Amino acid sequence: MxxxxxxxxxxxxxxxxxxxxxxxxxxxxxxxxxxxxxxxxxxxxxxxxxxxxxxxxxxxxxxxxxxxxxxxxxxxxxxxxxxxxxxxxxxxxxxxxxxxxxxxxxxxxxxxxxxxxxxxxxxxxxxEQFSLFVAATRLDELRDMSLEQMMNADLQIGVVEDYLYGERISAFQDDSGYQDQFVYSAMSETNLSRLLMAQVDAAIEDKYVGAAIIRHKNLGNDIVPHPMQFTSxxxxxxxxxxxxxxxxxxxxxxxxxxxxxxxxxxxxxxxxxxx
Structure with a gap:
């Protein structure tokens, strides 16, 4: 342990x-x-x-x-x-x-x-545009799932504290039936680290910030954007x-x-x- x-x-x-x-x-x-x-x-x-x-x-x-x-x-x-x-x-x-x-x-x-x-x-x-990032090994599994399907499948979603992700995400964050599925962190890098260690199933991040972290950390083979995007x-x-x-x-x-x-x-x- x-x-x-x-x-x-x-x-x-x-x-x-x-x-x-x-x-x-x-x-x-x-x-x-x-x-x-x-x-x-x-x-x-x-x-x-x-x-x-x-x-x-x-x-x-x-x-x-x-x-x-x-x-x-x-x-x-x-x-x-x-x-x-x-x-x-x-x-x-x-x-x-x-x-x-x-x-x-x-x-x-x-x-x-x-x-x-x-x-x-x-x-x-x-x-402001947000993307859903997933582990490359799970992209085929999650590619065709909508946000609603992910939430109903009890997937854990990494987000940053106090970020506003738009009405679609906020509706789930405010719904008592889904609140426990959001895993909050103080910074974007922590969310992607949790994604690497399978502590969350996906992470929502500003698409440019996510791309910069993946590029600088050389994680292009490990973390990839899901086709789903959110516009704020x-x-x-x-x-x-x-x-x-x-x-x-x-x-x-x-x-x-x-x-x-x-x-x-x-x-x-x-x-x-x-x-």
Missing amino acids: HTSRMLQGLAIALLLAACGDTGPGNQQTETASPQAAPAEESQCELVMGWDPWEPYQYEIAGGQVLGLDVDLLTAVTNHADCRLSFRKGSWRELLQMLREGEIDILGGATRTPEREQFAWFTEPYRD NPVSIMVSRASVDDAKFERLDASVAYLRENGAIDKVLAQYLNP
């Missing part, structure tokens, strides 16, 4: 070990470079708030901020002829900074009436009313629309799923 627990602990430790900084965010692209535009090219300067959440935004040695949302917001601000710099904080801290005009923009933001009192929102630039809310760039004027916001909003229409945003998104 003690040996089994030691092996399980070792598996978790290995999975949670720090990963390298290679990935799509290190690649320079024509449409979305993480480098800010040269100062002499623009008098528009914006500060993007960010909190660590790979692959959306993270920092590597030397202090460079990279990631999916960094690439996308850099593309938008470059197209709007603005220079971008970064300020780190927790999500709660960043919202207050945006309210007070200490930072100018945040990525991955959901529009709410409360937030609209102190911020503008561009048109959505991507959707569309997200926008949140822009401070205190520090950004109407004209500048309209330039940002128009840039989002342009980059969506010409396929540049889809191209960046694809890099993070298929690096």
